[in-house]
Amino acid sequence: MPDRRIAVVTDSTSSLTAEEAAEHGIVVIPLQVIIGATSYDEGVGGASPQMVAEALKNFTPVSTSKPTPTGMLEAYQRLVDEGYDEIVAVHISGEMSGTFDSARVAARDAPVPVHVVDTRQVGPAVGYAAIAAAEAIAAGASGEDAVELARSWAEASTTLFYVDTLEYLRRGGRVGSAAAFIGGALAVKPLLRIEDGSIVSFEKVRTAGKALGRLEDKAVEAAGDRRVHVVVAHLSSPDRAHQLASKISARVDLAAPIRNAELGAVLGAHVGPGMVAVCVSPADRADL
Structure with missing residues (x-):
């Protein structure tokens, strides 16, 4: 049997960059960004981080939308038409987006088995989990084994970030109104992390400089003695991101140079300009 x-x-x-997705043969399904009255797919040729940042600065309404189950099913069908017998779908936390639910609904009607993974993560941590699954499959792993590896990889990753204001997270329902009001009233700069699929505050500082210093320390702590991959992402804050990446580079065992990139349009819409994030993910399976 083949x-x-x-x-x-x-x-x-x-x-994931277009190059990373192509290298590992990963299919990327876009979410949508609505700027004003116009809807765009996230990604090349669609909504860019720069478009979102500019819209937010100009007080233009910005919102996001999950893929529909129908759109997901169409993507699965294309893969079946290409000769695939099974699909592993690795997605953003179900606590943060309805994307996972759309994938589960589509999986019920798919003509082949579809294993849907709620990574309980966002951003690069989801990407690293997907890459881990793809590499395992390329090495001969079963779909079930790839699912477990993706979950383990996401769980072993750490996502930390800083925002200039909680207002954008409040608008999207990602933090409560009371928390956003208190943060603004006291001029507090919260440090946030993804914990069990949701955003939680783990520390409060008074300045952006102190926030970057604490992100650096927490990233180093998350890396420990492991060899790691690190991504530093930002929205309209290249100088802050470059500074943070340089300092982390000198303190951890990197498997590859830190990737310093602007945050995607969908996530950017919920955090706003000034955001800086760092993701630390293991480079070796033995460290899961």
């Missing part, structure tokens, strides 16, 4: 062909799917919030 080997089963297993595809890996993720969504555009995974922060």
